[in-house]
Structures are given as C-alpha cells and as structure tokens.
Amino acid sequence: MSTITLTDLTKHYDSIAAVDGIDLDVLDEEFLVVVGPSGCGKSTTLRLIAGLEDATAGTIRIGGTDVTDSPPEDRDIAMVFQNYALYPHMTAAENMTFGMQSVTDYSSAEIEDRVADAAATLGITELLDRTPDALSGGERQRVAIGRALVREPSVFLLDEPLSNLDAKLRVHMRAELSKLHRELDTTTVYVTHDQTEAMTLGDRVAVLNDGTVQQVAPPQQLYDFPANQFVAGFIGEPAMNLVPVRVRDRPRGLVADHEGFAHPLPDGGSNSALVDRRLTFGVRPEDVLLAGRSATGHEESFEARVTVREPLGEQLLLHCTIGDDELQVKVQPRRDVSTGDTIRLCFDQQRLHLFDPETGDAIYHAASEDQPAKPTPSQ
Amino acid sequence: MGRDTMATDTAQSSTRTTHRDILPENALMHLGLFGAIALMAAPLVLAVLMSTQTTAEVYQPTTIGPGSNALQNYQAALTTYNFGTYLLNSLVMSIAVVIGKVTLSLLAALALVYYELPYERAIFMFVLLTLLLPVPVRIVPLFQLMADLGWTNTLLAITGPYIASATAVFLFRQHFRSIPDSLVETAHVDGVGPFRFLVSVLIPMSRSMIAGVCVITFIYSWNQFLWPLIAVTDKPSQVAQVGIRYIQGAAQAGLTQWGVIMAAAVLALLPPLAVLLVFHRSLRETIAIQQS
Known part of the structure; x- marks a missing residue:
C-alpha cells in the first residue's frame, strides 16, 4: 500500500x-x-x-x-x-x-x-x-x-x-x-x-x-x-470562451442573455438562484457550431463576424466577434468561411457552463456529471 | 574534391596573411607584443645566463653571453651550499601543503554545497574575510603560537599555517555550485552519503579544477620565503627560497657569488616549471571558470 x-x-x-x-x-x-x-x-x-x-x-x-x-x-x-x-x-x-x-x-x-x-x-x-x-x-x-x-x-x-x-x-x-x-x-x-x-x-x-x-x-x-473558471481556462486548447452574460427568466426557462445572443440554459429552470445574476458564460471552441442551412435543432442561432481565420489542418479556428466580446470557434477544416464574413453560430446545448465572476466557481453545467443530460450544482 | 577545397583555402589564407603582415599597424602591434614578451622574459634569461658565469664575469657588464663556469656554479650550489637538501625540504613542504589544503578545502566546499546550512552565505563570507589577513600580517602571533606548541623548526610549522585556504574553498565552492542541484538532490533521494558523493561524484567531476588548484597551491607554497625564514632557524630544515638567501650571505672576498645564487635560483625554478608543464591545461580551465 x-x-x-x-x-x-x-x-x-x-x-x-x-x-x-x-x-x-x-x-x-x-x-x-x-x-x-x-x-x-x-x-x-x-x-x-x-x-x-x-x-x-x-x-x-x-x-x-x-x-x-x-x-x-x-x-x-x-x-x-x-x-x-x-x-x-x-x-x-x-x-x-x-x-x-x-x-x-x-x-x-x-x-x-x-x-x-x-x-x-x-x-x-x-x-x-x-x-x-x-x-x-x-x-x-x-x-x-x-x-x-x-x-x-x-x-x-x-x-x-x-x-x-x-x-x-x-x-x-x-x-x-x-x-x-x-x-x-x-x-x-x-x-x-x-x-x-x-x-x-x-x-x-x-x-x-x-x-x-x-x-x-x-x-x-x-x-x-x-470546478472553476481557472480550470476551465487552463485545460483545453484553445481555452474555453468566457463571456459575461445576465441570466434572465423567460417563459421557456432560464436564458443566458448577451448583447450578441440569448441562449436557453437547459434544465436551468430548477435553479432560480441564478435569475438576474451577472455571470460568466463558458463554452469551449468546439462546442460552438456553425448554424448552417442544415443545422436543425439549433434554432437559437446568432450572428457573429469572423475577424481572424486560422487553419490548423485538422480543424479551422475562427476568431469571431459578438458584441464587444470575442468567441473562438473550431469548425470543419474545409468550410468556406473567410475573414470579414458574417456567420451564424449556435451552442451545443449540453456543453454550457456558468461561473461566478467574483469567486470564479462554477455554478452551472448544462450536462450532469453522472448522467450527461441533467444539470447539477457544481461540486 | 575535399583536397582541392582545402588547397584553395590554404592559398587564400596565406595571401591574406601576407597582405596583413605588410600593414604598418600590424607590424607595430607585433613589435609591441615582442617588446612585452622580451621585457617579461628578461629576468629569467639573465638569471640563466648569469648562472653560467663566474663572479668576475657577472660584474663585467660587457659579458652578456653564456659564461664559462656553469658546471662549477651548479655543483657549488648543490654541494657546498647544500641546496639539494633545501630543494627536498621545499618539495616535502609544498606537497604536504597541497594535500592538506586541497583535502580541507574540498571538505569545506562539500559542507557548503551538500548541506543546507543556515546562514550558509554568512559562513562563506566569513571564510572569504580571512583573505584579508595574509600570513605576513599574522606573523608575530603565529610565531608565538608555533613556539608555544613547540612546532618551530618542524614540518608542521611551515605547513600548518597554510592548510586553511579561503581561496581554495572559494574556487571549489564556485565550481561545485556550477554542478546542477538535481545531481545533489538525486544523491539525497538515493541516500548517497556526503563522503561517497564527494569521492564518487564531486571529485571525478572536478578533476581539472582540483588539478588547477593543486598547481596554484604548489607554486604558492614553493615560493614562500618570509614565514619559513622566521619559523625555521635550523639550517638543514630550511626551504629553497631561504636557501638562496643563505648563499647570498656567504660572500667570498667581499663579492656576492651571483653565479651560484642564480644557479640555485634556476634549480629552484625547475620543480614549479615541471608542475606547470604537466598541468597547464587544467590550470587554464581553472582560470577560465573564474572568468565566466
């Protein structure tokens, strides 16, 4: 032992x-x-x-x-x-x-x-x-x-x-x-x-x-x-996108509201403590998807402008602006996107995170840790 | 093909050299260098020349070449003036000082490097402070101490005071510090004790450094004059540097026998020269480390 x-x-x-x-x-x-x-x-x-x-x-x-x-x-x-x-x-x-x-x-x-x-x-x-x-x-x-x-x-x-x-x-x-x-x-x-x-x-x-x-x-x-914003930013390359949002209570459930998008938080309805708080919204670059013509089921899409295009070979990394914030997006390598384009993006519903901007602690994960479908309070 | 290139290279470099040699600024520089070397070599050359001359020839300023008395001078130094004994005494003293000094300094440097001592820097600074007190400054209390210990006229008297050396501790400590910490730490983790570490790691890794310190120490102790003069009153126990002085004292017909003195000086010069020739490479490394 x-x-x-x-x-x-x-x-x-x-x-x-x-x-x-x-x-x-x-x-x-x-x-x-x-x-x-x-x-x-x-x-x-x-x-x-x-x-x-x-x-x-x-x-x-x-x-x-x-x-x-x-x-x-x-x-x-x-x-x-x-x-x-x-x-x-x-x-x-x-x-x-x-x-x-x-x-x-x-x-x-x-x-x-x-x-x-x-x-x-x-x-x-x-x-x-x-x-x-x-x-x-x-x-x-x-x-x-x-x-x-x-x-x-x-x-x-x-x-x-x-x-x-x-x-x-x-x-x-x-x-x-x-x-x-x-x-x-x-x-x-x-x-x-x-x-x-x-x-x-x-x-x-x-x-x-x-x-x-x-x-x-x-x-x-x-x-x-x-568990917190530091780990979220440190693990993963490129780092997780972190943008400030305000959580709002809408008829269909909680929504992360940003000047560039308003995205529902799946099963966030159970967590009323989040309502009206200013939080940091986290999503990894590979969990931001291009909402193309075929993107069904991602109706919550939003517009973003491509500022930098970095082909990595196996993937294409796009730096996009939404409002005053930047979002890094990993997409298929041979997508026909060029700098200056306006593209439509959406998030993977299960891969969203919220962090307390003061303490940095994670307070919401879209997926559950035991069964990746339900949200649980962070550890 | 390779040979061709080489040949061209040589040709080019030789033309370049000739061009450069003609340049007046270079000629001046070479003249300067030659002058400097001549100046430095002059005493040595003169000593060698005078060691071959009779006393009369020495006092004759026109005789610059080799004299007629070489064999007699060297014989006189070795037999009449017992210079062989002095040389032997010097050799014993210098070897004893080298061994004692290097051993003690290695142990001191090991303590400073292997262990995490509190106030290590302060201890080291204190060791360095002793450099401010060279032997001549301490000579009276040191003589008193030797007299009290009954060491006068013994090998202990002319070796003991030289064995603790701040310079050697400094050189070894600096060199040991250039060895990566992780080597010391590996030894700690593996349970390698300090002496095994010293013998199996530090000394093999510092061979040329140690050789360099040995050379410096040997020449330093070989050239000691003042302290042996005071600590040793018994002529047969005296060292070479003082021995030369004895010959000077034995003037014949009111004339100092410069020929014999110079013969003795040349003899006294040979052992350090031999040591230098054998270890010059190590010495160069030792000094290079200090420059970096």
Missing part, C-alpha cells in the same frame, strides 16, 4: 507562500498528474513529497507513515528530474546502480539482475556502457527512469520529465510512460505544465494555481466539468 496523503501542506519562502495549504490524496497504484502554470507550486509540492524541501506546515504521509520530517532516503521514493540528473562521468549502468549501492546491501548479483530487468523494460540494454554525453535526450531520459526503476520504490516522483525532449519524442515517451505504469502499477506523482501530458497520462489530474488545489478529477471530468 503506497498511498500519499498531503494534509494542509504549506511551504513559505520568506513571506511568499509557494504551496498554500494543499490537501491531496494519491491512491495506491494511481498515476496522478499535477498540472498548473509556472509558479503555481507544483514542483514545490513534489519536492516536499520527496523531502527535498522542508514543509512550513502540514503533514505528508506515504503508505500511512508520517514522513513530514524524514530525510529523502527514508521515504522509499525515486525521483526523475527534468534535466535527468545523470552523473556525467558514469556509464548508464553505473548511474543506475550508484544509488542502489548506497542505501541497502543488495548483493551484486541482485543489482545486476535488476539493472538487466530495467534495461530490458526500457529497451536500453545496448546503451548501458555509454556515458550520458554519448546518449540522446530520449535515451538519457530512459536511463534516468531506469535509475528510478531499479530501486523498486513504493512511489515514483517525476518532475517535468519530458519537457527537455523535442515534440515528437515527447509524444513517444508519453506513451511509453503510460505503458510502463500499467506494467509496474507503482504509485506515481507526475508534475507537468503541459495539459496534454496531464490529460493523456493521468488516472486523475490535480490542477494547481497560486499554491492551492483547484480541482482533482479524472481527465475527462476535468474537461467536461471544470
């Missing part, structure tokens, strides 16, 4: 709170990704778990044991660093065994076995005699992971391990890491600023901002039901 439990974890540097009261549970065998913008405290959180930083307040438990004040070597963890942290004068094999020879008295046969196993798992058997400067970035990364593997720790900590790789290799290593975790089932905490890595790798994703946890959820839930 290797759970990690962070309780009210806080780290201050002088007067700045890098980590500000984080509560987080990492389940046994879980792959948890911690994601957030630079300076959000994600790396500090990982370093606190590793014991490389001393917590200002709060507790860290690994496998039920309080390790808050334990030195790193007593925590049974292995860490992979962004720059790989390989010793330049040692071969790959020496790098992998150096730590092992220090802590426990493994027999040299056992060490050899484990290195051979890890090397086979990672496909670096032929590279074991090379020094890091004779290895490519991806190979170094494998050796660094191998070094963590041979220790057979109860927890893996990875600090942006792919960010020094080029884009193509990153995609490849991402898949490798995912496969590796399925094989090993070791509790893993993975820190990244890259939302694609977060979405693809994590069993669950923890979004951090300003040293606090914004939301912890499985990737799809994070995407579909962001």
Whole structure:
C-alpha cells in the first residue's frame, strides 16, 4: 500500500507562500498528474513529497507513515528530474546502480539482475556502457527512469520529465510512460505544465494555481466539468470562451442573455438562484457550431463576424466577434468561411457552463456529471 | 574534391596573411607584443645566463653571453651550499601543503554545497574575510603560537599555517555550485552519503579544477620565503627560497657569488616549471571558470 496523503501542506519562502495549504490524496497504484502554470507550486509540492524541501506546515504521509520530517532516503521514493540528473562521468549502468549501492546491501548479483530487468523494460540494454554525453535526450531520459526503476520504490516522483525532449519524442515517451505504469502499477506523482501530458497520462489530474488545489478529477471530468473558471481556462486548447452574460427568466426557462445572443440554459429552470445574476458564460471552441442551412435543432442561432481565420489542418479556428466580446470557434477544416464574413453560430446545448465572476466557481453545467443530460450544482 | 577545397583555402589564407603582415599597424602591434614578451622574459634569461658565469664575469657588464663556469656554479650550489637538501625540504613542504589544503578545502566546499546550512552565505563570507589577513600580517602571533606548541623548526610549522585556504574553498565552492542541484538532490533521494558523493561524484567531476588548484597551491607554497625564514632557524630544515638567501650571505672576498645564487635560483625554478608543464591545461580551465 503506497498511498500519499498531503494534509494542509504549506511551504513559505520568506513571506511568499509557494504551496498554500494543499490537501491531496494519491491512491495506491494511481498515476496522478499535477498540472498548473509556472509558479503555481507544483514542483514545490513534489519536492516536499520527496523531502527535498522542508514543509512550513502540514503533514505528508506515504503508505500511512508520517514522513513530514524524514530525510529523502527514508521515504522509499525515486525521483526523475527534468534535466535527468545523470552523473556525467558514469556509464548508464553505473548511474543506475550508484544509488542502489548506497542505501541497502543488495548483493551484486541482485543489482545486476535488476539493472538487466530495467534495461530490458526500457529497451536500453545496448546503451548501458555509454556515458550520458554519448546518449540522446530520449535515451538519457530512459536511463534516468531506469535509475528510478531499479530501486523498486513504493512511489515514483517525476518532475517535468519530458519537457527537455523535442515534440515528437515527447509524444513517444508519453506513451511509453503510460505503458510502463500499467506494467509496474507503482504509485506515481507526475508534475507537468503541459495539459496534454496531464490529460493523456493521468488516472486523475490535480490542477494547481497560486499554491492551492483547484480541482482533482479524472481527465475527462476535468474537461467536461471544470470546478472553476481557472480550470476551465487552463485545460483545453484553445481555452474555453468566457463571456459575461445576465441570466434572465423567460417563459421557456432560464436564458443566458448577451448583447450578441440569448441562449436557453437547459434544465436551468430548477435553479432560480441564478435569475438576474451577472455571470460568466463558458463554452469551449468546439462546442460552438456553425448554424448552417442544415443545422436543425439549433434554432437559437446568432450572428457573429469572423475577424481572424486560422487553419490548423485538422480543424479551422475562427476568431469571431459578438458584441464587444470575442468567441473562438473550431469548425470543419474545409468550410468556406473567410475573414470579414458574417456567420451564424449556435451552442451545443449540453456543453454550457456558468461561473461566478467574483469567486470564479462554477455554478452551472448544462450536462450532469453522472448522467450527461441533467444539470447539477457544481461540486 | 575535399583536397582541392582545402588547397584553395590554404592559398587564400596565406595571401591574406601576407597582405596583413605588410600593414604598418600590424607590424607595430607585433613589435609591441615582442617588446612585452622580451621585457617579461628578461629576468629569467639573465638569471640563466648569469648562472653560467663566474663572479668576475657577472660584474663585467660587457659579458652578456653564456659564461664559462656553469658546471662549477651548479655543483657549488648543490654541494657546498647544500641546496639539494633545501630543494627536498621545499618539495616535502609544498606537497604536504597541497594535500592538506586541497583535502580541507574540498571538505569545506562539500559542507557548503551538500548541506543546507543556515546562514550558509554568512559562513562563506566569513571564510572569504580571512583573505584579508595574509600570513605576513599574522606573523608575530603565529610565531608565538608555533613556539608555544613547540612546532618551530618542524614540518608542521611551515605547513600548518597554510592548510586553511579561503581561496581554495572559494574556487571549489564556485565550481561545485556550477554542478546542477538535481545531481545533489538525486544523491539525497538515493541516500548517497556526503563522503561517497564527494569521492564518487564531486571529485571525478572536478578533476581539472582540483588539478588547477593543486598547481596554484604548489607554486604558492614553493615560493614562500618570509614565514619559513622566521619559523625555521635550523639550517638543514630550511626551504629553497631561504636557501638562496643563505648563499647570498656567504660572500667570498667581499663579492656576492651571483653565479651560484642564480644557479640555485634556476634549480629552484625547475620543480614549479615541471608542475606547470604537466598541468597547464587544467590550470587554464581553472582560470577560465573564474572568468565566466
């Protein structure tokens, strides 16, 4: 059992709170990704778990044991660093065994076995005699992971391990890491600023901002039901459109009223607390649809003017203005739309969100979290 | 094809060089450079020349070339004046200082880098402050201390005071800091202890730096004069630099034997020169690191 439990974890540097009261549970065998913008405290959180930083307040438990004040070597963890942290004068094999020879008295046969196993798992058997400067970035990364593997720790900590790789290799290593975790089932905490890595790798994703946890959820839930405006804006590329609206009570139900559109909120009738409030209306670019001639069932369409047209290849991204606000819209790549055109748009009824503009908290999702049809109050 | 290109390149570059050589501004620069080097080399060349001359030849300003007394001068220095013993003493002293200083400074720098010490900067600044107090300033209390310890006339007296070195701690600390933090952190996570980290990681990664510091330290201690002069009164325990001074004191017929003195000086110059020749590459790296 290797759970990690962070309780009210806080780290201050002088007067700045890098980590500000984080509560987080990492389940046994879980792959948890911690994601957030630079300076959000994600790396500090990982370093606190590793014991490389001393917590200002709060507790860290690994496998039920309080390790808050334990030195790193007593925590049974292995860490992979962004720059790989390989010793330049040692071969790959020496790098992998150096730590092992220090802590426990493994027999040299056992060490050899484990290195051979890890090397086979990672496909670096032929590279074991090379020094890091004779290895490519991806190979170094494998050796660094191998070094963590041979220790057979109860927890893996990875600090942006792919960010020094080029884009193509990153995609490849991402898949490798995912496969590796399925094989090993070791509790893993993975820190990244890259939302694609977060979405693809994590069993669950923890979004951090300003040293606090914004939301912890499985990737799809994070995407579909962001707990607040920050998560909504951070996850998803391009970011969710956020425009100010006023909720009005109309005979047919609640309506999000903007100077450019008035869109019904499905099943919003149950939520009278929303009426007459000024809120932030959120809709993802792919949930804004072109209301063409064939767009039946989207009678609540509205007009928008295309200001920028960005062909992305697999999709076409349109920047449109409605009233004083901008709306980004992803449409089919070969649609006949050009800059300056006025087009008719509508929203996917099930993919609408409302946020409190003051607190940023989500107060309405068009779809329900359990059965994507009914609205529920946000968590 | 490749050879052709190379040939053309060489031809081009040689014509370019000749053009440039004719330019007067370049000629001036080369003249200046030559003058500077001649100026710097002059004392050394003169010392070597004088070491081959008899006392009479030395006092004769017209004799500039090699003299007739080379063998005798060197023999006299090594036998009559016991210069061999002084050289040996200097060698023992310098090696002891190098080993002691480098070991102690490595440990001090390790402490500053491997551990998160409170007030680390203040401690380091305090170490640097000791640079403001060179040996000559401390000489009287230091002599008193040596006398109290009964160390005078021993190897301890001429090595002990040199072993703690702010310069070496500074150089090592700066170099260790250029090693990524994540290497130290990996060691922490893996439970690699400080000494194993020093021996297996820091020292192999700092080889040329350490060699450079060894060279600087060796030459520095080899050239010590004032402190050995004071701390050692027993002639057979004396070092080479003071030994040269002894020869000067032994004037014959009222004339200082410059030939023998210069022979001794040239002999005293050889060990540091050898060390420099062997380690010049490391030394260059050491200095380059400090410039960056």
